[in-house]
Amino acid sequence: MVEDQEEEKDQTTGPSKGADLRNDIEITFEESFLGVRKQINIMRDAVCDVCHGSGARPGTKVDTCTVCGGTGQVRQIQSTLFGQMQTSRTCTACGGKGKIIREVCEKCKGKGKVKKQTRISVTIPAGIDDSQTVVLRNEGAPGTNGGPNGDLYIVVHIKHHPLYVRSDVNVLCDIPVTMTQAALGAELKIPMVDGTEETYRIPEGTQTGTKFRIRQKGFTSINGRYKGDFIFTIVVQTPKRLSKEQRDLMEKLAKTMNEQPPVRKKGIFG
Numbered sequence: 001m002v003e004d005q006e007e008e009k010d011q012t013t014g015p016s017k018g019a020d021l022r023n024d025i026e027i028t029f030e031e032s033f034l035g036v037r038k039q040i041n042i043m044r045d046a047v048c049d050v051c052h053g054s055g056a057r058p059g060t061k062v063d064t065c066t067v068c069g070g071t072g073q074v075r076q077i078q079s080t081l082f083g084q085m086q087t088s089r090t091c092t093a094c095g096g097k098g099k100i101i102r103e104v105c106e107k108c109k110g111k112g113k114v115k116k117q118t119r120i121s122v123t124i125p126a127g128i129d130d131s132q133t134v135v136l137r138n139e140g141a142p143g144t145n146g147g148p149n150g151d152l153y154i155v156v157h158i159k160h161h162p163l164y165v166r167s168d169v170n171v172l173c174d175i176p177v178t179m180t181q182a183a184l185g186a187e188l189k190i191p192m193v194d195g196t197e198e199t200y201r202i203p204e205g206t207q208t209g210t211k212f213r214i215r216q217k218g219f220t221s222i223n224g225r226y227k228g229d230f231i232f233t234i235v236v237q238t239p240k241r242l243s244k245e246q247r248d249l250m251e252k253l254a255k256t257m258n259e260q261p262p263v264r265k266k267g268i269f270g
């Protein structure tokens, strides 16, 4: 998708667009949710500040190539079996530049440009998904002979989050509850991606694996037109250690309940 055509473009004398550049950036899950402004350092060509792009040592003369008359191309007439054919090829005397530099600029070695580290500010919109690209027009390599600059493609990578997973524009999350909260119902504090908390009441008898949806608390769609939901899944935690009192209560409770719930057979034939 992004090609570096710089070398080819140096061979022509007409205005040509600079190369497109690509840069990868890693952001957090929260940053992708809220949007973020980032500073990035990129290496790109800049006009040489010693020769101002001419490629010649300051104060020395630049001559127009006499072989091609400054066009960078020479025409050739070839006699073939089918008659005369006119072809054109890149002028070898000036390498297609149309100019002869007597003394080259020491800084850029005659290229007229130098690699330079540049700091660029990029705005990553809220809702951006992993591997999506932000394009900064005209921030690529400079064009040659008055051509426009190339573009800069920022490919965004989103770090894995220990709690949240993205699914389309929704946020998915597991919420652990105790067995008594699941059995009796409870008011839960659910942590949102933006750092706020939502209070959500789960009903009594909530099974592990049950999903609840908090509307409009997911990602903003990239066009900003709608919002996804926050969907959390209840995970009932079985206590691993009980105090003496808890054990006694549990045993009393156990006596009031049937031994094992019936196993419902769900075969492949229904």
Ligand SMILES: [Zn+2]
Binding pocket: 048, 049, 050, 051, 052, 053, 054, 055, 056, 105, 106, 107, 108, 109, 110, 111, 112, 113
């Ligand atoms: Zn220079």
Ligand SMILES: [Zn+2]
Binding pocket: 065, 066, 067, 068, 069, 070, 071, 072, 073, 091, 092, 093, 094, 095, 096, 097, 098, 099
């Ligand atoms: Zn020439």
